[in-house]
Amino acid sequence: MDIIWLRDFEALTVHKNFSRAAEDRNVSQPAFSRRIRALEDEVGVGLIDRQTLPLSLTPAGEVFLSQARIILRTYSETLERCQTIAAAGENVIRLASPQSLFMTHYRSYIEPLADAGGLELDLNSTSWGADQFVTALQQSYCDLILTYWHPAMDFLSPLEGGRCDYLTLSRDDFIPVSRCGPDGRPLFTLDPGQKRPVPLLSYGAASALRSVLDHVLRQQIDPPGVLVVNQNALANSVKAMILEGFGLGWLPREICREELADGRLQIVGAKSHLCPLEVRIYRYPHNRKPTLDSLWSRLEAR
Known part of the structure; x- marks a missing residue:
């Protein structure tokens, strides 16, 4: 199977039109159509429903598209790694x-x-x-x-x-922080007994800090009621959301030292909510x- 066919297939799913997809791939439409047909022959099933306008994918085509994107991403990452190592x-x-x-x-x-x-x-x-x-x-x-x-x-x-x-x-500390309002008080706190859950800006599963946050919350005798409203892989993205006032979140102290000093952010919660990091x-x-x-x-x- 030619990697070019996968890129052709992806372009066709974007444009839903053979002519526009062929133009995007800088090839004539007849040649583009032959390559899509060759891909379907290789897979052994029809991937494109040509009876609909605009074109759509067959159920097999939907499955193949998700896997083709994984293959293309892996291929690009592999090339990048090889080129980086060589350079x-x-x-x-x-x-x-x-x-x-x-x-x-x-x-x-x-x-x-x-x-x-x-x-x-x-x-x-x-x-x-x-x-x-x-x-x-x-x-x-x-x-x-x-x-x-x-x-x-x-x-x-x-x-x-x-x-x-x-x-x-x-050494650093993983600390819960909230944006401060005009009165200088935090918009969100971890005070016990709150009736409504606190909006939490959390970390995605791919983040190294997700497991630390889960650990902190599990250690609480009286865990705060939180509602995860957003997840990010990067601590700087979590920080940006906190500064916009969407909720509170945990950050390494070092990356928010300036905002703590000028009063835009404030540490909330008890000492048990802080966690040491190396x-x-x-x-x-x-x-x-x-x-x-x-x-x-x-x-x-x-």
Whole structure:
């Protein structure tokens, strides 16, 4: 099966018209139609209902579309990984970091050391799911991962038990915060006995911080009544929603330090609602890249 056929099929599902889809794919309509027919022959079933206007998918076509998109995404990610590895070479350190830590700890802890040592860093994705960081390190797609750590983060367990070296760069707190109103008081609180559930801006399953939030809520003797109104993978996106007043949420203190200082945000709840975090950087000891050893030694000496 040709990957071009999958892209043709996806274009046809968008335009629902052979002529417009062929124009989008920069091919003549007859050639485009032959490629769609070849795809259907390969699959063994009809994917397009040609009797409807605009064109629609058959039930088999609907199933095939969802799988074709997964295949195309995987194919693109694989090409990107291969190209990144080839471009990086042996002297470039490949670092993967979530967006929040890239904006804080990378700039404060790693970038100055890399600049001082004349080291070149390649910054990998800041929008991966939590488990993708571990997989990337295991498969040598990156040399280092910068991540939050808490015992509830099960996805990091493959790196524990001596399999990986790690350094704790700093400690942070996972804190519940709310936007403040004109009177300086928080719009939402975690006070016990509230009759209405508090709107909670939470984290999606792909976020490393989701498991920590679940842990905090489970530890409460009198858990607050909360209603999840939104989920995001990125802490900065949760922060943006909190600042817009859509609800309260938990954030690492470091990424909202400025807003706490100027009064836009306020910590709510009791001490039991706060949770300590570590910021760790991991590497595999068998990775003996000289530039990596140099940076690691500088981090250890901090």
